[in-house]
Amino acid sequence: MFLSKLDSLNDALKLIDDNQKLMDTEEIPLDKAHKRVLAEDIISYHNSPPFDKSAMDGFALKAENTFNASQSQPKTLKIIDMVGAGCFSDKSVGEGHAVIIATGAPVPDGADAVLMKEYTTTKDDELTIYSQVTPGENISPKAEDIKKGDTVLSKNTFIRYQEMGLIASAGYDTVKVFKKPNVKLIITGNELVEPTKDELSDAKIINSNKFTIKSMIEDSGACVSISHVGDSFKEVRNAIHDASEEYDVIMTTGGTAISDGDVVLDVVDDLGEILFHGVAIRPGKPIGAGIINDKMIFTFSGQPVAAMSQFDIFARKYLFEMQGRKFDLSVTKRQAKLKIPSQLGRTDFIRAFSDDDYARHILNRGSGIIRSMVEANSYIIIDENDEGYQKGDLINVVFFNSLLW
Amino acid sequence: MFLSKLDSLNDALKLIDDNQKLMDTEEIPLDKAHKRVLAEDIISYHNSPPFDKSAMDGFALKAENTFNASQSQPKTLKIIDMVGAGCFSDKSVGEGHAVIIATGAPVPDGADAVLMKEYTTTKDDELTIYSQVTPGENISPKAEDIKKGDTVLSKNTFIRYQEMGLIASAGYDTVKVFKKPNVKLIITGNELVEPTKDELSDAKIINSNKFTIKSMIEDSGACVSISHVGDSFKEVRNAIHDASEEYDVIMTTGGTAISDGDVVLDVVDDLGEILFHGVAIRPGKPIGAGIINDKMIFTFSGQPVAAMSQFDIFARKYLFEMQGRKFDLSVTKRQAKLKIPSQLGRTDFIRAFSDDDYARHILNRGSGIIRSMVEANSYIIIDENDEGYQKGDLINVVFFNSLLW
Numbered sequence: 001m002f003l004s005k006l007d008s009l010n011d012a013l014k015l016i017d018d019n020q021k022l023m024d025t026e027e028i029p030l031d032k033a034h035k036r037v038l039a040e041d042i043i044s045y046h047n048s049p050p051f052d053k054s055a056m057d058g059f060a061l062k063a064e065n066t067f068n069a070s071q072s073q074p075k076t077l078k079i080i081d082m083v084g085a086g087c088f089s090d091k092s093v094g095e096g097h098a099v100i101i102a103t104g105a106p107v108p109d110g111a112d113a114v115l116m117k118e119y120t121t122t123k124d125d126e127l128t129i130y131s132q133v134t135p136g137e138n139i140s141p142k143a144e145d146i147k148k149g150d151t152v153l154s155k156n157t158f159i160r161y162q163e164m165g166l167i168a169s170a171g172y173d174t175v176k177v178f179k180k181p182n183v184k185l186i187i188t189g190n191e192l193v194e195p196t197k198d199e200l201s202d203a204k205i206i207n208s209n210k211f212t213i214k215s216m217i218e219d220s221g222a223c224v225s226i227s228h229v230g231d232s233f234k235e236v237r238n239a240i241h242d243a244s245e246e247y248d249v250i251m252t253t254g255g256t257a258i259s260d261g262d263v264v265l266d267v268v269d270d271l272g273e274i275l276f277h278g279v280a281i282r283p284g285k286p287i288g289a290g291i292i293n294d295k296m297i298f299t300f301s302g303q304p305v306a307a308m309s310q311f312d313i314f315a316r317k318y319l320f321e322m323q324g325r326k327f328d329l330s331v332t333k334r335q336a337k338l339k340i341p342s343q344l345g346r347t348d349f350i351r352a353f354s355d356d357d358y359a360r361h362i363l364n365r366g367s368g369i370i371r372s373m374v375e376a377n378s379y380i381i382i383d384e385n386d387e388g389y390q391k392g393d394l395i396n397v398v399f400f401n402s403l404l405w
Numbered sequence: 406m407f408l409s410k411l412d413s414l415n416d417a418l419k420l421i422d423d424n425q426k427l428m429d430t431e432e433i434p435l436d437k438a439h440k441r442v443l444a445e446d447i448i449s450y451h452n453s454p455p456f457d458k459s460a461m462d463g464f465a466l467k468a469e470n471t472f473n474a475s476q477s478q479p480k481t482l483k484i485i486d487m488v489g490a491g492c493f494s495d496k497s498v499g500e501g502h503a504v505i506i507a508t509g510a511p512v513p514d515g516a517d518a519v520l521m522k523e524y525t526t527t528k529d530d531e532l533t534i535y536s537q538v539t540p541g542e543n544i545s546p547k548a549e550d551i552k553k554g555d556t557v558l559s560k561n562t563f564i565r566y567q568e569m570g571l572i573a574s575a576g577y578d579t580v581k582v583f584k585k586p587n588v589k590l591i592i593t594g595n596e597l598v599e600p601t602k603d604e605l606s607d608a609k610i611i612n613s614n615k616f617t618i619k620s621m622i623e624d625s626g627a628c629v630s631i632s633h634v635g636d637s638f639k640e641v642r643n644a645i646h647d648a649s650e651e652y653d654v655i656m657t658t659g660g661t662a663i664s665d666g667d668v669v670l671d672v673v674d675d676l677g678e679i680l681f682h683g684v685a686i687r688p689g690k691p692i693g694a695g696i697i698n699d700k701m702i703f704t705f706s707g708q709p710v711a712a713m714s715q716f717d718i719f720a721r722k723y724l725f726e727m728q729g730r731k732f733d734l735s736v737t738k739r740q741a742k743l744k745i746p747s748q749l750g751r752t753d754f755i756r757a758f759s760d761d762d763y764a765r766h767i768l769n770r771g772s773g774i775i776r777s778m779v780e781a782n783s784y785i786i787i788d789e790n791d792e793g794y795q796k797g798d799l800i801n802v803v804f805f806n807s808l809l810w
Contacts, residue, residue: 030600034620045602049773050610055708057664084666085636085659085707086596088608102664104596104707106608117663145774152776160805161620162778165613165709169775173600191491191509195435195578197450203493203511205454208570215439215566231490254490258522259462259507261489302490302509303460304570332761356737368454369550370574371557373567400565401806 006280008384009313009347015275016289016318019296023179023248023322030167033159035221035405036177037324042153045171047143052107056138059098059120059127060111066132079125083108098127107139114138146170156324178324183217184243185210187228188236188254188264189302208304208370209253216311217251220319221405231255233263240267244293248322251315254302256286264299268292280346280384283367284310303367309349312379312403320405330402331381333394334359340380340395342388351376352397359397376400411685413789414718414752420680421694421723424701428584428653428727435572438564440626440810441582442729447558450576452548457512461543464503464525464532465516471537484530488513503532512544519543551575561729583729588622589648590615592633593641593659593669594707613709613775614658621716622656625724626810636660638668645672649698653727656720659707661691669704673697685751685789688772689715708772714754717784717808725810735807736786738799739764745785745800747793756781757802764802781805 007015025039054060061077069075077098083089085104093099093110101107101114112135119131146152152170153163159177167175192207193200200206210226217224225247229235236255243250255264256277265277265288272292277299279287283306288299298315300307320327337360342348351362351372359380365372381396382388389395412420430444459465466482474480482503488494490509498504498515506512506519517540524536551557557575558568564582572580597612598605605611615631622629630652634640641660648655660669661682670682670693677697682704684692688711693704703720705712725732742765747753756767756777764785767777786801787793794800 030616031619034616034623046605046611048611048775050605051608053773055771055773057662057667082665084664085594085610086608100664102666103662104594104610104659140771140773144769144771145776153779161617161624162713162775162781164620165617165713165775166779168600168613168616169611169709171600171602171611173602189490189509195573195576197576197578200451200455203456203491205458205490205509206451206574206576208573211435211439211573212566212570214436215569218439219566254509257462257508259489259505261507262462304574308567308570364549366460366545366549368458368460368545370453370567370570371550374558374571376567 006278006285007276009279009281012276012279012314016314019275019291020318020321021296022324023181025176026179027174027176030164030173030175033167033175033177034161034164036159038153038155038157038159038175039178039324040176041151041155042167042170042172043151044146044148046146046169047148048146048169049140049142049144052142053140054101054103054105054107054114054138055140056114056116057103058101058114058116058138060093060101060107060114061098062093062095062111063113063133063135063137065096066115066129069129069132071130074128074130077127077129079122079127081108112136156326158325181222181248181319181322183222183224183249183251184247185213185217185224185226186239186243186250186252187226188231188252190230192228209302209307212304212308213251213253213300213311216308217319219404220316221323222319231261231263233266236263237267237270240292240297241271244271244295248295249319250292250295250297251300252297253300253307256288256299256301264288268297268299281313282346282348284313287314289314301367304370305373306367308373313349316403329398331396331398334397336389336391336393336395339391340382340389342382342386344387345384347384348382350380350382352378352380354378354397354399359395411683411690412681414684414686417681417684417719421719424680424696425723425726426701427729428586430581431584432579432581435569435578435580438572438580438582439566439569441564443558443560443562443564443580444583444729445581446556446560447572447575447577448556449551449553451551451574452553453551453574454545454547454549457547458545459506459508459510459512459519459543460545461519461521462508463506463519463521463543465498465506465512465519466503467498467500467516468518468538468540468542470501471520471534474534474537476535479533479535482532482534484527484532486513517541561731563730586627586653586724586727588627588629588654588656589652590618590622590629590631591644591648591655591657592631593636593657595635597633614707614712617709617713618656618658618705618716621713622724624809625721626728627724636666636668638671641668642672642675645697645702646676649676649700653700654724655697655700655702656705657702658705658712661693661704661706669693673702673704686718687751687753689718692719694719706772709775710778711772713778718754721808734803736801736803739802741794741796741798741800744796745787745794747787747791749792750789752789753787755785755787757783757785759783759802759804764800
């Protein structure tokens with residue numbers, strides 16, 4: 001009953017956006033924060049480096065004492081101390097003095113440059129230098145990386161390995177992040193069985209969506225729990241009802257078409273509100289979404305490829321943004337390797353193999369052909385106002401890699 | 406002592422490649438195989454779909470019985486059965502017959518097409534059709550995705566969500582993959598302390614490498630365990646010796662320069678063999694690698710940015726290929742936004758922010774400036790034979806995202 005009039009893609013996406021939820025925050029050890037999203041600004045407690053630091057192994061000295069030194073005209077200085085990483089020298093470097101210094105060690109008072117060990121020779125406390133340095137050379141000045149009190153990262157930043165280091169240097173051993181959403185994935189379908197090497201009896205089909213959609217949820221930073229239920233209204237209703245009390249988001253596969261066995265949207269209608277059912281896209285037209293007990297439910301097709309595309313188009317952004325991470329399709333342009341027909345009034349997400357220059361669509365692309373997703377590394381997206389492209393036209397491409405958490 | 410003559414980057418990479426190890430394999434539940442690497446070919450036990458399957462909700466019938474049907478000239482057929490997903494019909498579709506069929510259900514004998522429900526009306530067992538279909542229309546033929554006995558995925562394939570679905574459909578509930586390497590990360594440095602909000606005493610510095618390098622190891626599919634030891638030969642030797650007995654790979658940070666406190670390479674020399682120490686790259690020149698107890702050891706700098714770059718240049722490929730996953734830097738071309746000087750005889754990995762068209766290098770890029778890695782999303786790579794580039798030149802860029810597992 002719901003599919004008779006299709007929503008446009010933009011209308012459907014807006015309905016999801018209007019119902020976007022944000023997770024609560026939690027404080028976790030920094031150690032566990034890799035690939036989480038900051039729920040606070042990071043304001044540094046320290047300067048980094050905390051002092052003028054040597055960037056080389058060599059000798060701390062006054063730069064002017066090195067001027068004009070060369071291989072043919074070496075100069076001589078007196079070594080008065082040695083300083084390693086983790087120690088301060090209590091000596092002050094005066095005229096004609098030098099202090100042996102290690103990479104990372106604090107530059108002693110009075111010195112304004114470090115001459116690399118490679119350009120020197122030593123004999124007892126006598127240092128012979130064969131090269132000159134300018135003031136500041138080979139010194140990482142105090143606070144050059146981070147100034148105490150500076151906001152070094154903003155709320156909503158995704159924590160890559162680089163940010164891990166910056167947060168540590170700012171003095172945080174715990175960090176406030178957005179919680180991961182708990183997603184309930186409900187697989188519907190009497191015909192579905194677990195993978196087996198045995199011959200399939202009756203009209204059974206192996207449940208592949210369980211594996212693909214679970215993995216896609218993981219690839220969106222979220223946690224997932226799976227149930228498999230039959231097609232009856234009662235079974236599906238019980239599963240969705242229970243999930244709506246315990247989980248942050250519900251996803252289903254199967255039962256979204258319009259035959260009598262397709263009860264999923266009837267259940268959504270019964271338990272809550274349908275936002276839309278049926279969107280002018282290909283593949284994946286029978287996608288639905290709704291709100292039950294204030295939780296978003298996405299109802300994906302049973303067809304494996306349709307379900308994957310629907311997840312990419314509708315659910316990824318929702319899961320990312322629940323965790324405070326901005327998400328937009330990262331669209332780039334490529335030349336069409338082949339002519340691609342399309343239909344006005346429908347947005348196509350065409351599986352493709354793209355490289356630095358070209359996008360070539362996968363020819364065999366029924367919505368049940370998982371192999372077409374395996375051969376692909378990208379979508380070609382054809383807008384509802386376009387009737388397709390000629391070979392050589394510049395077309396919109398989204399790489400699968402750019403969709404991952 | 407080791408740094409006096411620098412290896413070229415290619416020579417150093419070849420030494421690592423010559424010592425590449427491959428992990429053993431293990432059989433794991435398919436459920437856990439996402440983002441692992443296949444250690445066997447996947448040969449399908451099944452056809453998929455296992456029978457001619459309806460791709461739509463509608464009516465299974467003989468296509469020729471629909472020819473010339475239209476809105477103005479409807480035709481009438483007799484409904485003789487109904488078939489849902491998971492069931493076979495025991496009726497045969499004859500002349501003038503139709504069977505109600507759900508998406509995913511097996512097409513009954515005698516039928517050669519499915520007419521979508523949208524183009525029909527029904528009254529009791531009388532079906533009125535307003536559109537025609539061609540033979541095969543709306544049917545996913547048996548084995549169109551996968552043929553029983555076909556090799557659908559090859560050994561060494563990285564298992565994305567798509568491959569998860571394909572492996573399931575092929576009938577595998579367990580799968581043979583390469584084991585994850587266990588990496589021991591040994592942080593050296595008396596001066597390093599854990600992140601703290603308290604003022605740092607003496608010449609202490611916060612240990613950020615622990616967080617960045619650990620996260621990079623995780624981003625390479627491997628497992629990691631961390632120790633922090635002081636700079637003494639004995640401490641470093643004990644830690645590396647023990648690690649070489651228990652772990653698959655060893656990584657260290659700090660102690661790779663040439664001052665007296667830099668003992669890491671001396672330990673490698675003592676316990677095993679140094680492959681190289683000192684490579685003509687920037688940042689990261691003091692990188693070393695060696696073999697101890699038949700295990701690879703990478704000795705990274707203590708400087709945070711140098712350590713990250715060294716990991717990307719030397720260790721990622723090693724960890725990927727230990728797990729059977731091919732890895733090459735994914736180099737693309739961008740226009741230089743600014744002029745970039747470089748030095749002959751040295752390969753530069755310059756932190757940059759790149760978009761679809763341009764690469765702009767980060768100006769403040771001392772090897773201790775973690776912020777430069779945070780502002781960057783890519784490396785500009787300048788070959789040892791290039792003296793730099795002018796604004797507008799096409800240059801080699803590697804996006805950080807392309808390096809991840």
